[in-house]
Amino acid sequence: MEVIKLEEVSFSYNGVPALRDISFSFNKGDFIGVVGPNGSGKSTLLKIIDGILIPEKGNVLFKGKPVKSYTRKNLAQEIALVPQNFNLDFSFTVGEVVKMGRYSRRGGRDLIFNLSNLLDKLEISHLEKRLFPQLSGGEKQMVVLAQALAQQPELLLLDEPASHLDISHQLKLFQLLKQVNQEGVTIFCVIHDLNLALLYFGKLLLLSEGRLVSFGQAEDVLNSKKVEVIYGVKTFVHRHAGRIFLTFSPRYTGEEKAKIHVVCGGGTGSFLIRKLVDLGFQVSVGAINALDTDEVTGRELGLSMAVEAPFTAITKEVFEENLRLMEQADLVIFTDVPLGFGNIKNLEAIKEAVKMGKLVWVIEGIEKRDFTGRAKEIISNLPGISYFSKIEEMVEKLRKWEK
Amino acid sequence: MWLEKMSSESRLKVIFIISILLFFFLSFSVSILLGPSPLSLREMKKALLKGPSTSTAASTIFWQIRLPRVLLAFLIGASLSLAGAILQGLFLNPLADPYVTGVSSGAALGATFAFFFHLPPIPWLSFFAFIGGFFTLIFVYFLARRKGIVNIYLLLLGGVAVSAFFSSLIAVLMVKAGKDLHALVFWLMGSFSGRSWADVKLSLFAFPLLFASFFFVDELNIFLQGEERALELGVEVEKVKKILFFIASSLTAVAVAAAGIIGFIGLVVPHISRLILGPDHRKVFILSIFLGASVMGLSDLCARVIFAPSEMPVGVVTSFFGAPFFLYLLRKKRSFSGSY
Numbered sequence: 072m073e074v075i076k077l078e079e080v081s082f083s084y085n086g087v088p089a090l091r092d093i094s095f096s097f098n099k100g101d102f103i104g105v106v107g108p109n110g111s112g113k114s115t116l117l118k119i120i121d122g123i124l125i126p127e128k129g130n131v132l133f134k135g136k137p138v139k140s141y142t143r144k145n146l147a148q149e150i151a152l153v154p155q156n157f158n159l160d161f162s163f164t165v166g167e168v169v170k171m172g173r174y175s176r177r178g179g180r181d182l183i184f185n186l187s188n189l190l191d192k193l194e195i196s197h198l199e200k201r202l203f204p205q206l207s208g209g210e211k212q213m214v215v216l217a218q219a220l221a222q223q224p225e226l227l228l229l230d231e232p233a234s235h236l237d238i239s240h241q242l243k244l245f246q247l248l249k250q251v252n253q254e255g256v257t258i259f260c261v262i263h264d265l266n267l268a269l270l271y272f273g274k275l276l277l278l279s280e281g282r283l284v285s286f287g288q289a290e291d292v293l294n295s296k297k298v299e300v301i302y303g304v305k306t307f308v309h310r311h312a313g314r315i316f317l318t319f320s321p322r323y324t325g326e327e328k329a330k331i332h333v334v335c336g337g338g339t340g341s342f343l344i345r346k347l348v349d350l351g352f353q354v355s356v357g358a359i360n361a362l363d364t365d366e367v368t369g370r371e372l373g374l375s376m377a378v379e380a381p382f383t384a385i386t387k388e389v390f391e392e393n394l395r396l397m398e399q400a401d402l403v404i405f406t407d408v409p410l411g412f413g414n415i416k417n418l419e420a421i422k423e424a425v426k427m428g429k430l431v432w433v434i435e436g437i438e439k440r441d442f443t444g445r446a447k448e449i450i451s452n453l454p455g456i457s458y459f460s461k462i463e464e465m466v467e468k469l470r471k472w473e474k
Numbered sequence: 475m476w477l478e479k480m481s482s483e484s485r486l487k488v489i490f491i492i493s494i495l496l497f498f499f500l501s502f503s504v505s506i507l508l509g510p511s512p513l514s515l516r517e518m519k520k521a522l523l524k525g526p527s528t529s530t531a532a533s534t535i536f537w538q539i540r541l542p543r544v545l546l547a548f549l550i551g552a553s554l555s556l557a558g559a560i561l562q563g564l565f566l567n568p569l570a571d572p573y574v575t576g577v578s579s580g581a582a583l584g585a586t587f588a589f590f591f592h593l594p595p596i597p598w599l600s601f602f603a604f605i606g607g608f609f610t611l612i613f614v615y616f617l618a619r620r621k622g623i624v625n626i627y628l629l630l631l632g633g634v635a636v637s638a639f640f641s642s643l644i645a646v647l648m649v650k651a652g653k654d655l656h657a658l659v660f661w662l663m664g665s666f667s668g669r670s671w672a673d674v675k676l677s678l679f680a681f682p683l684l685f686a687s688f689f690f691v692d693e694l695n696i697f698l699q700g701e702e703r704a705l706e707l708g709v710e711v712e713k714v715k716k717i718l719f720f721i722a723s724s725l726t727a728v729a730v731a732a733a734g735i736i737g738f739i740g741l742v743v744p745h746i747s748r749l750i751l752g753p754d755h756r757k758v759f760i761l762s763i764f765l766g767a768s769v770m771g772l773s774d775l776c777a778r779v780i781f782a783p784s785e786m787p788v789g790v791v792t793s794f795f796g797a798p799f800f801l802y803l804l805r806k807k808r809s810f811s812g813s814y
Contacts (some may be wrong), residue, residue, distance in 0.1 A: 123705050147708025161753035169695050175708030222707070222741045392712065 080129035104272030147175035172221030506643035551770020558740030580610025607727030664736035664789030
């Protein structure tokens with residue numbers, strides 16, 4: 072059954088548009104997250120659904136009837152809102168504040184309400200006699216949630232309920248919301264943190280500049296392209312331990328930065344690669360085995376790489392691919408990856424890079440991490456290599472580096 | 475004893491209620507007994523038992539002079555305090571008192587007209603005062619209304635502006651009043667001097683308003699979370715604001731019509747009540763009514779005994795004692811201003 076249906080809803084604050092032609096609907100029992108940049112209209116959308124704001128154009132229907140046809144009292148029995156900002160400087164006890172949520176059901180005997188059960192459920196029973204203004208930000212947020220749940224609504228709207236909560240309370244809150252949802256309450260929750268949104272919500276609604284960009288499965292809504300366009304940051308999708316999460320880099324500013332080729336492996340390059348991407352360099356990687364930690368990092372960041380099959384020594388083809396990538400680079404970096412018979416060809420590639428006249432930076436102590444005994448012979452008499460003791464030193468130098 | 479069986483918290487509550495009631499009855503009795511010509515307890519008992527028909531001096535003083543005057547003072551004290559409590563809650567502003575809405579100035583202007591045209595105080599002066607107050611209420615209300623929503627700040631500022639304008643009109647009339655000036659000034663500063671049963675009857679209109687306000691204590695408590703939150707919790711905000719504004723303004727108009735402009739009670743008593751019992755409007759209202767009534771009774775007593783046989787305006791007494799006491803409270807309890 073459709074709980075909420077919006078039909079081409081527009082709203083503006085004194086002529087500044089906040090929502091434009093929004094249409095969507097959701098059903099009883101849904102568990103939906105709402106995401107979007109600051110000022111995209113998320114809070115406005117909640118207030119429109121709750122009838123606090125009246126749309127300039129379009130209709131908002133709750134259970135098939137216009138929201139504005141309900142009295143405030145009747146609507147408060149059906150829809151509860153947990154606001155983002157909640158101020159109450161008056162010394163009411165937590166119990167009294169929560170009971171204010173019963174206002175719309177005053178005098179009614181249709182539903183059983185037990186204050187201590189509710190407080191138990193939210194694990195705030197110990198706060199019942201405390202004065203509200205003396206609580207911490209996180210505690211206040213839980214109390215306001217309790218006040219909203221005291222309305223015993225069918226639809227619960229939340230505006231960033233986790234913004235003041237530490238990680239353990241965040242987990243508890245979302246578990247609680249899932250539980251409330253299983254008891255039949257529809258949840259529509261504005262959430263700022265995209266990774267939290269991916270973690271807890273199967274269905275997401277993405278807003279941008281007052282427009283509905285996308286509404287559907289979380290993974291489809293928050294794909295890296297959409298996030299990049301809407302939030303204006305470079306976005307990378309990672310999969311780890313069965314979960315999807317996003318990381319971000321500052322967006323490419325249009326200024327041409329140098330191309331850097333990183334020769335690495337075994338996780339020695341991951342930190343550097345990410346750092347270089349964040350700094351705005353164009354990064355390539357090679358030669359490297361598939362499924363190597365550095366290879367996974369490079370793949371998730373969408374870099375060009377010379378990749379060999381897993382657990383295989385570098386073949387001629389990949390070696391040559393590596394050289395091609397080096398040729399395009401302004402700087403070649405060789406990390407402190409240990410050298411065995413599988414990847415000794417990478418050192419030969421470094422030699423080629425020097426011959427090409429490339430700038431080459433290497434972490435010192437090559438002979439110490441060489442297990443083939445050939446390293447010394449390969450790089451002896453090679454002028455033009457700059458040695459560094461740590462990756463961090465390279466990063467520091469690159470920060471100041473201009474093409 | 476039953477008192478010992480209770481928890482310390484509820485014991486404190488009982489003791490508190492008893493002492494408030496005691497204070498109330500004590501103030502009432504003292505106000506009846508004392509005056510330019512004091513009554514003894516025995517005289518009062520006799521007058522009470524024999525009823526108002528006898529014509530002894532004590533009986534006349536009791537039935538025709540003291541009782542109506544004290545009843546009126548108590549009723550007006552309760553009305554002003556409650557009006558202040560309502561408006562402070564409605565405006566979420568610690569400076570609100572019954573006079574901020576401009577209703578009192580409207581009432582005063584009405585009364586000044588009555589003076590000016592030498593109309594008899596009962597019923598015309600009271601009637602003019604009430605009409606003046608009532609029309610100001612309507613005027614300020616519509617001034618603050620935009621697209622069906624009453625803006626609380628416009629209400630407050632509009633009230634202040636209307637108040638200032640009416641005060642200037644009153645000043646003009648005062649200049650023109652000539653020999654009536656003294657009586658007019660005395661009336662404007664607030665007094666229960668010479669009030670009779672007729673005044674009490676006119677003021678009984680305040681009674682249903684006092685009771686009606688208790689239907690809205692939950693709403694006022696929720697308003698403390700802001701108007702938007704109140705909407706979310708299911709309060710018909712505009713309707714409730716309209717009714718409460720009407721109740722508070724009418725209480726003020728009744729009070730001004732009966733006794734002129736008596737300052738400070740409507741500001742201080744709700745504050746003290748809130749200080750003692752916390753922000754819950756149910757408690758604040760009850761205490762404001764009892765405390766406001768008692769304090770007004772005692773103030774009127776002071777007004778008539780201090781310079782007996784001549785009288786002071788009661789507004790002078792309330793401000794003289796009220797203001798320093800209020801300052802003392804402000805200094806003593808820092809959280810005071812924060813709690814409102």
